[in-house]
Amino acid sequence: MSVNAELRAFFDSRQAQFPEHVRAVMRRAARELADSGQADRALTVGDKAPSFTLPSATGETVELDALLAEGPVVLTFYRGAWCPYCNIALRSLQRHHDAITARGARLVAVSPQTPDASLTLAEKHELAFDVLSDLGSDTAKQYGLAFDVPDDLAAVYEEFGIDLHRANGGHARTLPLPATFVIDGGGTIRWAFADTDYTTRAEPADILAALDGLRAA
Numbered sequence: 198m199s200v201n202a203e204l205r206a207f208f209d210s211r212q213a214q215f216p217e218h219v220r221a222v223m224r225r226a227a228r229e230l231a232d233s234g235q236a237d238r239a240l241t242v243g244d245k246a247p248s249f250t251l252p253s254a255t256g257e258t259v260e261l262d263a264l265l266a267e268g269p270v271v272l273t274f275y276r277g278a279w280c281p282y283c284n285i286a287l288r289s290l291q292r293h294h295d296a297i298t299a300r301g302a303r304l305v306a307v308s309p310q311t312p313d314a315s316l317t318l319a320e321k322h323e324l325a326f327d328v329l330s331d332l333g334s335d336t337a338k339q340y341g342l343a344f345d346v347p348d349d350l351a352a353v354y355e356e357f358g359i360d361l362h363r364a365n366g367g368h369a370r371t372l373p374l375p376a377t378f379v380i381d382g383g384g385t386i387r388w389a390f391a392d393t394d395y396t397t398r399a400e401p402a403d404i405l406a407a408l409d410g411l412r413a414a
Contacts, residue, residue: 200289200398204282208396211281219353226350230393239341239376239391246272246380247339251307251329254315259305259327262384269302269387269411270380271404274342274373276395277310278318279359286375286398287322293401294325300408302379303327309334309373311366332366337373342391346370375399379407387411 212220240246250260264270273290275283287306290297297304304326308315315328337343346354351361351370361370377399379388388407390399 199400199402200286201400203285203289204396204398207281207285219356222349222353226347227394229347230344233344233393235342235344235374236391236393239374239389240378240386241389241391242386244386246270246378246384246386247336248384249331249336249339251331251336252312254312254319254328254330256312257327259329261305261380264303264305265380265382265384267303268382269300269408271297271302271304271377271408272380273304273306273377273399274337274340275306275308275375276372277308277361277364278314278321279310279364280395282396282398283308283375284318284322287318287324289398289401290326291322291324293405296401296405297408300405300412302408305329307331307336307373309337309365309368309371311364314364330366331373333368334365334371334373337371340373340376340378342373342376343371344374346372377404379404379411381411 248261253259307329309331312330319328334343374391375398376391378386381387
């Protein structure tokens, strides 16, 4: 099953569990974000990938430039450990991690959550790749992905026990669009996916195809 088929099945199973006022807020927020043009502001193929230095879940410091010195990087942005769709997507990437590394690439995941939350996530799902914390979403902003969660949607999240201020280490309720970039060793984005719909993610098969294209070139 593709990751997007898995995500769609999960979405369909969840909708009946939400009262109508919750579904209405979610639909309105999704529509407003799609209409905002945020996805069009995301970096894309041919753009230079902004460098970053971020803490990992295990307390190390990870620099994009250092990773690129060793080969291509698959950089994926997700909302946080509290997001079940992100968890599904990250587990799917873990299943394809060996295939990614076999192509000489390094997989890195970035979210605005704290390192402690990232560590819990990495341990729970046995993630073998780096999970980095972009506190304040400065890196997501450089990649054109950051947006602020509207108040009514934040209130819905709080009904579910999700406190974005706490999850993001006291920073604003800013999240990244779900996005994945394949970056070549020279720092240029060679394949890109970004969508305002958090229930849609990059397919691992497409990521692998992009890496194969790099090798062929």
